[in-house]
Amino acid sequence: MRLTEAQLAVLEAASATDERPIDDLAADLGEKPETVTRIVFELEEEGLLEVSESEAVTLAATEEGREYADAGLPEVRLHRAAIEAGADEEPASMGAVIGRSGLEGPAVDIALSNYARKGYGTIDAGEITADPDADPDADPERLALEAVVDATADADEDRVDPPEGVDGDVLESLERRGLVDRSESTVRSVALSDAGVTALMEGIETAETVDRLTPELLTSGEWADVEFAEYNVEADAETATGGRKHILRQTADRVKDVLVGMGFREMEGPHADSEFWINDCLFMPQDHPARTHWDQFALDLPPMEQIPPDLLERVERAHREGWGEDGDGYHSPWTEDVARAIDLRGHTTSLSMRHLSGFALGDLEPPRRFFSVEKVYRNDTLDPTHLLEFFQIEGWVMAEDLSVRDLMGTFEEFYRQFGITDVQFKPHYNPYTEPSFELFGRHPETDELIEIGNSGMFREEVLGPLGVECDVMAWGLALERLLMLMYGFDDIRDVHGTLCDLELLRETEVVR
Numbered sequence: 001m002r003l004t005e006a007q008l009a010v011l012e013a014a015s016a017t018d019e020r021p022i023d024d025l026a027a028d029l030g031e032k033p034e035t036v037t038r039i040v041f042e043l044e045e046e047g048l049l050e051v052s053e054s055e056a057v058t059l060a061a062t063e064e065g066r067e068y069a070d071a072g073l074p075e076v077r078l079h080r081a082a083i084e085a086g087a088d089e090e091p092a093s094m095g096a097v098i099g100r101s102g103l104e105g106p107a108v109d110i111a112l113s114n115y116a117r118k119g120y121g122t123i124d125a126g127e128i129t130a131d132p133d134a135d136p137d138a139d140p141e142r143l144a145l146e147a148v149v150d151a152t153a154d155a156d157e158d159r160v161d162p163p164e165g166v167d168g169d170v171l172e173s174l175e176r177r178g179l180v181d182r183s184e185s186t187v188r189s190v191a192l193s194d195a196g197v198t199a200l201m202e203g204i205e206t207a208e209t210v211d212r213l214t215p216e217l218l219t220s221g222e223w224a225d226v227e228f229a230e231y232n233v234e235a236d237a238e239t240a241t242g243g244r245k246h247i248l249r250q251t252a253d254r255v256k257d258v259l260v261g262m263g264f265r266e267m268e269g270p271h272a273d274s275e276f277w278i279n280d281c282l283f284m285p286q287d288h289p290a291r292t293h294w295d296q297f298a299l300d301l302p303p304m305e306q307i308p309p310d311l312l313e314r315v316e317r318a319h320r321e322g323w324g325e326d327g328d329g330y331h332s333p334w335t336e337d338v339a340r341a342i343d344l345r346g347h348t349t350s351l352s353m354r355h356l357s358g359f360a361l362g363d364l365e366p367p368r369r370f371f372s373v374e375k376v377y378r379n380d381t382l383d384p385t386h387l388l389e390f391f392q393i394e395g396w397v398m399a400e401d402l403s404v405r406d407l408m409g410t411f412e413e414f415y416r417q418f419g420i421t422d423v424q425f426k427p428h429y430n431p432y433t434e435p436s437f438e439l440f441g442r443h444p445e446t447d448e449l450i451e452i453g454n455s456g457m458f459r460e461e462v463l464g465p466l467g468v469e470c471d472v473m474a475w476g477l478a479l480e481r482l483l484m485l486m487y488g489f490d491d492i493r494d495v496h497g498t499l500c501d502l503e504l505l506r507e508t509e510v511v512r
């Protein structure tokens with residue numbers, strides 16, 4: 001019998017009497033588990049090794065689990081406080097008992113939802129009773145949780161085998177409560193087969209095999225004489241995760257395709273822009289809270305010079321005196337300094353202003369449709385649905401005699417392409433549109449209505465100074481919200497930024 005040296009080493013490390021996990025063999029041989037796995041399969045095919053598989057479960061206490069192991073399960077703490085308050089004699093006030101227990105925030109709900117389930121007592125109409133016979137020291141979840149935490153500390157490992165004597169159902173409920181994390185993996189163990197024992201006794205010749213063709217082998221001509229290792233396409237291998245386009249970008253590309261398909265043309269323009277294009281053109285008074293309603297990021301840059309003077313004059317006039325016969329304007333302070341100051345744009349409606357005014361591409365004749373899918377910046381508080389920057393799907397249609405039905409129809413057509421067929425509209429206020437509508441969609445997982453966009457028909461005070469004589473309907477939709485509706489994410493930070501969920505980003509398919 002002839003084997004490679006590596007094969008022989010694995011065969012010799014295997015035992016006829018003891019099944020040994022592949023990881024142990026690999027550790028003994030100083031090889032990578034993947035390499036040993038490949039060789040094990042080769043030897044199994046030769047009939048020299050027998051491979052068996054088993055499922056191994058390991059456990060780890062979560063952060064919350066460790067907290068409770070330390071401070072006590074919330075329901076146990078509640079019971080203790082209830083006993084102290086005499087609730088084993090007669091019902092006590094729930095507020096007082098909670099106060100005494102020291103439980104706060106979500107821990108209160110957790111305590112309440114487990115209290116009766118575990119027979120610690122009853123909760124009814126603001127009163128709580130405690131069952132004097134309940135024994136928190138024997139609470140199976142508590143004991144199991146402590147056993148996992150202790151075993152982890154003893155072993156000085158993150159994950160441990162399930163501690164002995166812990167019931168499967170109890171572990172399951174700890175897992176459901178998010179206190180213990182359970183993971184399963186397949187462990188392969190090997191033992192020498194009879195043929196393997198015989199082969200070793202009869203003696204094995206070794207031959208070096210080559211597992212890759214190198215330039216040296218080619219130039220020396222040695223390749224003709226060496227023995228090549230065979231490929232085993234069934235062997236386990238490490239998953240290779242290469243780079244890929246972020247799903248947000250992929251979805252942005254798809255949105256662009258859809259809008260181009262609907263006859264729209266893409267707008268481009270600066271991320272840092274003058275307040276003139278960001279706010280003044282939109283008839284947002286300079287002293288109005290609306291100017292800070294996006295909590296804009298002001299930049300320490302020289303003021304913008306190249307604003308068309310006649311346009312600047314008309315916009316100023318609209319602010320001061322109004323526009324059209326009945327117009328009245330704001331009579332509020334207005335200065336060029338403010339208009340020329342540079343901010344990070346809080347919306348891409350600045351691009352719509354640049355285009356509608358003729359500044360970007362020259363005067364435009366109706367009908368025209370434009371869009372952009374670009375980043376905007378707002379000084380918001382970070383939370384599951386707000387980021388400091390996000391992508392806005394900006395768009396507008398310029399045509400004679402547009403109505404709200406055109407606006408709604410456009411959204412219905414647009415969102416339908418993404419499988420969203422139940423967009424809802426709510427009347428809204430923007431200083432620059434009248435009427436205005438917020439758009440809502442239903443989150444597929446939480447079933448909540450979430451805001452997905454803002455829209456309306458530009459007012460005369462906006463269009464007049466820009467020199468536009470027909471109707472313009474316009475909108476800004478949030479790309480991230482569209483993503484949430486499409487894929488069911490409920491935290492934007494899963495897809496963005498330092499907390500993002502790499503697995504989810506790797507696995508989510510964006511269908512084109």
Ligand SMILES: N[C@@H](Cc1ccccc1)C(=O)O
Nearest residue numbers: 347349454455456474475476
């Ligand atoms: N600028 C608005 C969106 C919008 C654009 C155009 C018209 C109406 C609304 C926003 O950021 O929310």
